[in-house]
Amino acid sequence: MGKKLESRKSIYFKYTLCFLVTGILVFGWLVAYGKSFVWDFDGVFQHFNTLAYYGKYLRKILMTLIREHRFVFPMWDLSIGFGSDILTTLNYYAIGDPLTLLAVLVPGSRTEYLYAVLIVIRIYLSGMAFIMFCRYHKNQGNGVLLGAVTYCFSGFVLFCGARHPYFINPMIYLPLILIGIDKIFNREKPWLFVGMTAISAISNFYFFYMIAIVMVIYAVFRYLMIYGRIRIKEVVPWLLKFAGWSFLGIGIAMPILLPSAMYVLGTGRMSAKNYIPVLYPLAHYARLLNDFFGVDYIAASPRYYTVTGFAPIILVALFILLVSRKKHRELKWGWVVLTALLLIPYAGHVMNGFSYVSNRWIWAYGMLLAYILVKLYPDFLELKKSEKRTLAVIGCVVLPAAQLLLSKYATLHGWLGIGMTAVTIVILLICSGMKKQQFFAAAMVVTTIVSIAGNAYFLFSPDQTNYLKAFRAKGAPYAWLTNQAQNNLVKELEDTDTFYRYDQYGNIARENTAMQNRLYSTDFYYSVTNGAVAEFFREMDTSNPIEQMYDGLDGRTILDRLTGVRYFIVKKGHEEYLPYGYDEKVAENKKYTVYKTEQTLPFGYTCDSVITREVWEELSVTEKQQALLQGAYIQGETEYDTDLAQTSLVFNDVEPEYEITTDGDIQIEGNQYVVGKSGASITLHYQGVENCETYLVLEGLNYDGEATKFGMTVTRDDVEKKETVYTERNSFYSGKENFLYNTGYHEDASSEVTLTFRKAGVFTIENLYLAEQPMESLDQQTEALKENILENVEFDENTVKGTITLDEKKILVLSMAYSKGWKAYVDGKEQAVLQANGMFCGLELDAGEHVVEMHYCTPYLIPGLIISALCLTGIVIFLIWKKKCK
Template sequence: MGNKTETGKRAYLRYTLWFLITGAFVFGWFAVSGKSMVWKFDGVYQHFNTLVYYGKYLRKILHSLFVEHKFCVPMWDMSIGYGADILTTLNYYAIGDPLTLLSVLVPGSLTEYLYAALIILRFYLAGAAFTAYCRYHQNEETGVLLGSLVYAFSGFALFCGVRHPYFVNPMIYLPLILIGIDKIFRKEKPWLYVIMVAVSAVSNFYFFYMIVLMMVIYAVIRYLMIYKKIRIRELVPCLGTFAGWSLLGVGISLPVLLPSAMYVLGTGRMSARNYVPVLYPLAHYAKLLNDFFGVDYTMASSRYYTVMGFAPILLVALLVLLVRWKKNRELKAGWLILTVLLLIPFAGHMINGFSYVSNRWIWAYGMLLSYILVKMYPEFGKLEKKERMALLVLGCVVLPAGELILNQYATLHGWIGIGMTMLLTAKIADPKHSWQQRQTTAFFLVTTLVSVAANAYFLFSPNQTNYIGDFREQGAPYAMLTAQAQNEIIQEIGDTDTFYRYDQYGNVARENTAMQNRLYGTDFYYSVTNNAVAEFLQEMDTSNSMEQMYDGLDGRTILDRLTGVRYFIIKKEKEQYLPYGYTEKVAENKKYAVYRTDETLPFGYTYSSVISQDSWDSLKVVEKQQAMLQGAWIKRTGNTEADLPETELSFSDVTPEYEITTEGDITISGSEYQVKEKDASITFHYQGVENCETYLVIEGLDYEGTATKFTLKIDRDNVEKKGAVYTCRNSFYSGKEDFLYNLGYHSEASSEVTLTFQQKGTYTIGKMYLSEQPMNMLDEQTEARKEDQLENLVIGDNIITGDITLDQRKLLVLSLAYSTGWKAYVDGQEQTLLQTNGMFCGLKLESGKHRIKLRYQTPYLIPGLITGLFSILLCMGIALQMRKKK
């Protein structure tokens, strides 16, 4: 088969041609199905939403620079959740990725086309980067082309590249970084390495961590190849060289990496204790052979993201590598290391940032297999007789036998993969084959194209797994974020006040749409959330199970008042879900109605007393929410106690006694509930009170069963609530075990609440009780908080200002998510900002008239910028020094 290499121009032209042909069989599914390339879940509300937002954001910066002649980079946005840092929230999705800068050129209504183009471009660049790596090592041209195609269109790319587009970015970065490593070993210029380390670190901290681990494995193997053994006199200088260039690349990235990384480390998901088994279930291992050839997207999450779907030629190349055991030891070492990591759950836990077990690093495994194909392709025609026989046995006997033994896990796709593997194996092992170049090249290229097309067919086709059905119709995504979002009806009201929030219940969640419509809401769904908000929701035992996703405040009147909710969106004919006080209907359309209340708190409200941390810790959750309408809770963070008297708290909640009856096969033994059939239930019979909200409080909830997520349904009269709960074996688990379910406001007394367990299993509940919260005192307590409030409020880019006049010393609470990035100034003098009422900001004020000013700056941004600038200058200095030496 020769050892022919080709010029760079020819190599990339061939790759581009075959990429376009292959891509037609992959991306064509979207065109013929009338689908956009926006996944209907995270795709709309996270990825596409962020790209639209980022385009507007960049255009706003340019407008301020060239039209208003001022340089202003907004760092905080009140319309993201309860207010959030823009950089640290959106870096994971767009900010930092060089490709997303193109969004500045495209209006939101056309971003769907840019979104699709960037997905295809990422696939293309992944293969092009792999081509560059192979060409750097002077590999044979056809092998490089085959390897680039199967790498670019691996099952991971097909599944994740359209689901989470930035998941393909590490496939672009790693080959280029590995070239940089080899350049350093060869004492060539290090700049490719430095630049790509910086780009990958800026682009996405999550995958940069994985890339670093793969870099270490690669560098160690390369070191042993070059030096054969470890000697201190060679190892120390080598480590110093790599450490220096790596630190330089990371240093350049720190303006983005440092704030983002520090933000992530403060989230609850990072500290949650995730379940890590010693081994995967036996069925998982049994399915791996079948998984090698295809992607079952419905099982990706439950299968720890072990998404392979490789072309059969990769398995054939691997078999060739194994039968030629004495050669290519570095490839064998790499394959053995990564295979062992793939088979051990702890490795998935470690490589996933010591979070839940996930093999999202499998794209690196795909790169290794693709490179094995590149190296083995010239060897296909050079096998000795014993090697051909061993290959035939493995490919035509062992593999089919294995699939037969594991037939209960086999699929049609898997059997087709086995059949194609047998065909390829037989051809390679045929001693009579002449290996004429054109015919051989055509055969392998066509079979590879057929393999990728088959993968796409089984993945996307409505007649197979119908992954295409999970994508939105063309033209739908932007409309869903804007004109079709429920909050669009709020804009129609025309309320011109500077600040108010809206809440909702019973609607299909469309998180993050407030950031497109420039409204202030109570929903949020991004992977990285403000820890103060997460802690507040945890303190309040809200019914949401994911700290990074919350859809309102469950209609809890006190919490809505504390957060400034003026408008409540409800589905028509579902008024029983309205909180207390929302009696004025101010807008409606075919689906939704909006109700207003004036009994809510403004952006800045005041307290004349505080709740100590010790008092707070002694309260039940239903008492905590009442307490915050009476006194301010200041989180203890060093010497930050307000110089105000202790609040004399009074509580009006009622905890009724009850009797329990059961329905279905359920056995109660102390705190343990053995549920032996789905939808078994328990009913609480009690004597309720009038004019109140009814809560079911569950503390210390645990579950043992087959599911990693279970659902509780709670009913009171005509109100039904459902709550999804994640176990420690689920990737969305964040350690939450306490929940309060609001069963709505009612003027008449209730007498029954039913709790239904919708999955079989053993439920352990540390404590469970009913609580009823009368509304009698709420209006009076709300008015007391509004007695002195912030006036002349202006919310600008990174700055909030207002005025307040007090006749006594008080604590001003601002309905602004707490962050250390906020600096407060009272009458021009900086003052400590206190974390108050869980997630908000507080200021101690003396009597008199005060001018309040808050200024925001992303935490760690300045140290990152200084280090980044220094690193760039250092690079320039080193480059000049190198030029002088040359």
């Protein structure tokens, strides 16, 4: 017992020492160059932002409990997009991950250090979990050490560890879940399996789905190893047993898993019909040998997230597995199955939730390869002469020859990997037959760490692929979200009104910064978005190409008014991007200027008529936006039944006739635009009108080619807007093909709009036209909607309160995103919440004075809590019963 304990302590001590050395060599690049661990884009505005927000969120709960003796969980935040559910939006990034609870101890200004520490802890724990898995299967010695180091410092970790920190979590959970599966097969207690299943499901629904698939594959392999073949009398009881324990773990996780899963499944991104090729491009396969040893961070994401980058000793172990003795057949078949999945696009489609093709499950493949190293390591010095010769030929001849053959795709990190593979084989051959293996073990550890350090060098070094440039400077992330964000100018105005939004155009938006500055905005960027908001954006053909990211409302005056935009931010000196009515300059600094308007709608405004579905569906996009300033459109599965009058719609938009001229290598063939060289353009010449916004509308926009995205530039006079469109081959594609590009408001008539194609290829545009929206009736329509408004508005945790007085029955529209989680109480009586005017909450109110209260609860949270409580109660009853039986 003492020797076992000493051996266990020894392996963990050795691992910790190797981890520290390797970690310094890997992440020392960030420290040495004064970089934070925060990736430039998603890292700042999603991951780091969420961690800082979560810390404030947890501290607020504690302070409310201590000071007010109330236990309140905020579930809705109006400062996230147009209003978002906190749990379902942020579960993907922080809420549910046990490690992020530490954020409660760290102020926002110091979150950067916690962020880095958590990345290191996640990587360390993944190696620890791997060691626990190996030791459960009676593996000991230096093979376990090498396997743990190669597992926790694979290319996937180097690439994603700081880029997407929570991508490392499944590497911690999977080994422990697999131990739980083995315990069940060995008729031991199932609580590790149940507990880790619950934690994994709570932590991240997306990766739990992948883990579940790997769990099934592993359980099938273990069953075949035990019974040799499938027999009904054994397989049925095992299926029932695993199903029962799995459902128990999932049931415990239901308070977070159920709301998050339902939220994700309701997004257009999940339902979009992405392009699924039969095979990957040949170039993708050709790069696999080279990329086995390293990571090209520039190409990793576009190439279906097939991020490899393994230590060369892994390849040596794999060679020995495939060319040596007949043992370890289960590992050979496991490698064959997972490798096949890695090479078939449809498998990436399935593993990614039947969405776009992505191999983000490759961390599981890395665990298999690391375990192959663990199992084959004892065989390294016991090879037959024929096996040694074969190994020498493969490592020292075949690999270099293959790299030369694929020299078009060869890189320095690939040659380093092949060289280190040869060095490893040479050391193995020299040490073969030695009685003392300490030198060989030390040499393997050194070569492995050197290989990983070399991989990090080629990844991070400014002299190589320079991944460093993708990370923010030390101290910058929190400043970017707060005092250096454009909206800080709006915050400094200290507007005491209870509600107003800001919008911006002509500058790079910093999404989600309103969360930190406690403002209300028109920008958002998280992996899943409110379905009502996405539906509104599709109805309005907004210019944002990504469903889950929007940087404002394209400066469209009507949309800004509907959403209560009081302040508009533009780059200093670029007032041409201002919408109509924003003529009062209220703040500025060296980069930005803020303008204000009084002609916008308040948080709660009213409509005295409704637009029927039949009428709505016949309207053009420009007519739809005008209609929303005249009446209320109520969405739902059936036509809204009301005795309110139908809106008598009046439209004043103009679609001018135009002539097209071309510039550059472009041919127009019907509705196809054949662009021979990027930069070619078409110009629409027309006779415009004064005092209007001019729109270029593209319906049925598609690209015939293999590109995942393409860029276009729309210009009118001194307004230039660069736009990006994603194709069905892109992971961000959500099925959107109709776009309205606003070329801005102008007092004088315009006569030309130019569309420039920034990519060569064949473009299809089913319908292309110009539309001009005069501003002459907007102020009158806005004032009409402000005749009766919600007053005395109060925002509290999960509640909105206000009063309103009406002379007649009207629809009250609240300027926050609709969700099934809202319940309304008018004068104390519950009333149905309507989805009004696209994405907003609406209430039908009779004439008279009313007190309106809105209460929010995350959809499916209560059923999830009930299921979880039943599962936990069942566990307690089961344990009491077991104890009594004993």
